[in-house]
Amino acid sequence: MRVRKKKRLVLLFATGLTLGGLVFSSRSTYIAYAASDNVPQTITTNNAQKTFVTASTGKLYAQYEGEWKEGYGYHRVNIIKEKGKSGRNSYIFCINWSKESPSNKQLTKQYQANPEVQWLVTDFAKGHDRAFERLNNAGADYDLADYWLYQTAIHLVACPNEVSPIDGKKPGDTLDKFAPQVRDKVLRLVNEAKKHKNESDSEIVLNQAKLNFDPSELNINSGDLHGDKYEKSFQVKSDQMHDIQVHAAESKNSKYLSGTRKNGSKVDWNNINADDNLKVSVPYSDMANNSDFSFKVKATGHWNKRAKVAWIYGNNDPNTQHVAKWAIKATTVAMEGDAEMTVHVKPAFGSLTFVKKGSGNNNSKLLPGTEFLLTSDGFMERKTVDGNGRVTFDNLPLGKKYHLKEVKQPNGQYSASYERDIDQLSGDNPQRQVDLGTIINDKTHQPFKLTKKNTNGAGIEGAQFVLLRKDYGEPVGQISLEDAKRQAFRMVNGELVLGHSDQQPYIATTDKDGNTEFPNVLIPKNEKHDYYAVEVKSPNGYALGTTPIKFPNIGITSPDVVSGEMTDTTQPIPTTGSDYLLIEATAAITITCAVGGYAYYVSRKNKKEK
Incomplete structure (x- = not known):
């Protein structure tokens, strides 16, 4: 407040301000609050009528109770303090430019100062060494010099166009007469104050609130599958908070939250403690049809906030000066925003593998090219056995029951008949890797190869044979051609079978190298038999073989090809x-x-x- 002719010029404050909402930010936490505070309801000012200070020339000059120190200056202000207080924190700043300073008055709390004035008042309260600007030539009484500096800036911020009723001047009319270094400090303060547009960045928070999740992202993967649930722990970290609540952003996902208190009791989601053991538990069966699943968990609470603010005091008399005084405002901040944690669940996948073999060669026959179909609800995949006889189904969602079926068997000796249910990837404790071992296909058909040679080892072309089957170990001697043909295998629908006496017996004839074959002979599954090739016609010049060729002990584990040989003892007649x-x-x-x-x-x- 500038005083000329011992009249006080004081600042005009823009009236009609209302309390704005504070927004506090900590990581992903956003808090809005409605004010409720314990700021002093009244203050009493000192006797300010004869206390003045000026520092516009760069030096400090002051008058206390009528005693002047040398110097007058271009901009003097009353020294207004709260009665009974001392030090820097006792200073009060005048608001109204055209009203006298409120000397020896009790004033009542009115409203919170606007952000620009509040920043100047609270920045002054930081102290000489921490304030944004300060005067350096004030000697020991630097608090008084800085008070003059900040009061001058308040004049220029609150009502730069207000005219004094004393001399008709505005607050900035004497700035050009200030010492340059003093004028620069005043203007820097004014410019900085105008940058503060809301309450949150003009107050000084004394107890910053913290509310966040640890971790802020909860990544759950295959390593977190325990029994039949994906489980991972998290905590809610807070400071200066109470009544913390945790919930899933979408209510349908709240079922995945679980937790216990430190004492083992069930957690109260409306009152979370920092040491509560909180978990996200997702049944793995819920992930059976999902390759990725995400949801958000939110925390809300109340902040026990304490901050230095500037409060406006006055009374009902329109002629009474209003003043600004910093105070600690304690409020309970009801959160409307949230701390947020994103939960990502990437499920584990299982695998199914096995080796496919045939029963031939004592269960060692590889069957590459065999095709299998694996199906389940919403799932179908086809795989082919590789050259090592192995097939593997990867990336199988857990929580499903599968059905495995052999759908193609390229080896005609073996039927594509294998199928089974796979339930190891589901249940209370699902397996991650299922190995069925070796799957054996029983041989259903057996080829018999036959060679007839002469005494010189050369093949005999044109010899004709039929094939008989006898019980294992049954002795067989010479047999008539009629009986041999009657008992012989017949070709029916592409396979050699017994019976079907209405059909002609199947006759195998040797080629130029003396070789012939009985293909695709149907063999019983659980029995072993002896098989005999009986010659029923010899080529010209050779005798008919009277002793059948025996293929003994033939069953599903026999070699995939069995061979026999007959040597003719007759010397061929030259032709x-x-x-x-x-x-x-x-x-x-x-x-x-x-x-x-x-x-x-x-x-x-x-x-x-x-």
């Missing part, structure tokens, strides 16, 4: 030239045999007559 030569040679042999027989007969007869 070089033509068929006619063969007839002539045969006739000559017959004649020779007949002549020789006749001579022998005559000789015996003559001996008897003598």
Whole structure:
């Protein structure tokens, strides 16, 4: 308040301000509050009528109770203090420019100062070494010098265009007469004050609130699967807070929250403590149809806030000066915003693997190319057995029951008949890796290969055979051609089977190398038998084999190909030239045999007559 002719000029404060909402930010926490405080309801001012200070020239000059120190200055203000207080925190700043300073008056709390004035008042309260600006030539009484500096800035911020009723001047009319370094400090203060547009950045918070989640993101993955639940712990960290509540942003996800107190009792989600053991527990079955799942958890609470603010005091007399005084405002901040934690659940996946073999060669026959189909609710995948006989289904959602079925078997000796339910990936304690071991397909058909050779080891072409089956160990000697053909296998629908006497027996004929085959012979599943190849027709020049070729002890574990061999003991008759030569040679042999027989007969007869 500038005083000329011993009249006090004081600041005009913009009236009609209302309390704005404070927004406090800590990480992802946003708090809005409605004020409720314990600021003193009244203050009493000192006798300010004869106390003045000026420092516009860069030096401090003051008058106490009529005693002047040298110097007058261009901008003097009354020294207004709260009665009974001392030190820097006792100073009071005048608001109204055109009213006298309230000397020896009891004033009542009116409203909170606007952000610009509040920042100047609270920044002054920081002290000489911490304030935004200060005067350096004040000597020991720097509190009084800084008081003049901040009161001058308040004049210029609150009502720069207000005219004094004493001399008609505005608050800034004498700035050009200030010492340059003093004028610069005043203007820097004014510019800084104008940057503060709301209560939250103009007050001084004494107990910053904290409310957040630890961690702020809860990532749950396969390593967090315990039994039948994905579980991971988290905590709510808070300071200067009470009545903390935790809940899922969407109520349907609240079922995934669980927790216990330190003493083991169940947690109260409307009153969370810092040492509560909180968990997110998601049944793995809920993830059976999800590759990723996210939801948000929020925390709310109340902040026991304490802050230095500037409060306006006055009375009902319109002629009474209003003043600004800092005070500690204690409020309970009801949170309308939230601290937030994002929960990400990436489920574990299982695998199913096995080796596919056939029963042939003592269960060692690999069956690559076999195809399997794995199905479940909302799931279907087809896999082919590799060259090592193995097939693996990866990335199988847990919590499902699967059905495995063999759908294609490229090896005709084995049927595509395997199928089973897979329930190891579900239940109370699901497996992550299911190995079915070795799956054996029983052989259903057996080929028999046969070779007929002559005494020189060369193949005999054109020999014809039928195939018989006998009980294991049953002795078989020579058999007539009629019985052999009657008991022989018949070809029906692409496979060699017994019975079907209305069909002709299947006859295998050797090729130029003496080889032939009985393909796709149907064999019983749980029995072993002896099989016999019986020659039913020999080629010209060779004798008919009278002893059947035996294939003993044949069953589903036999080699995939069994072979037999017959050697003809007859010396082949040369057939070089033509068929006619063969007839002539045969006739000559017959004649020779007949002549020789006749001579022998005559000789015996003559001996008897003598």
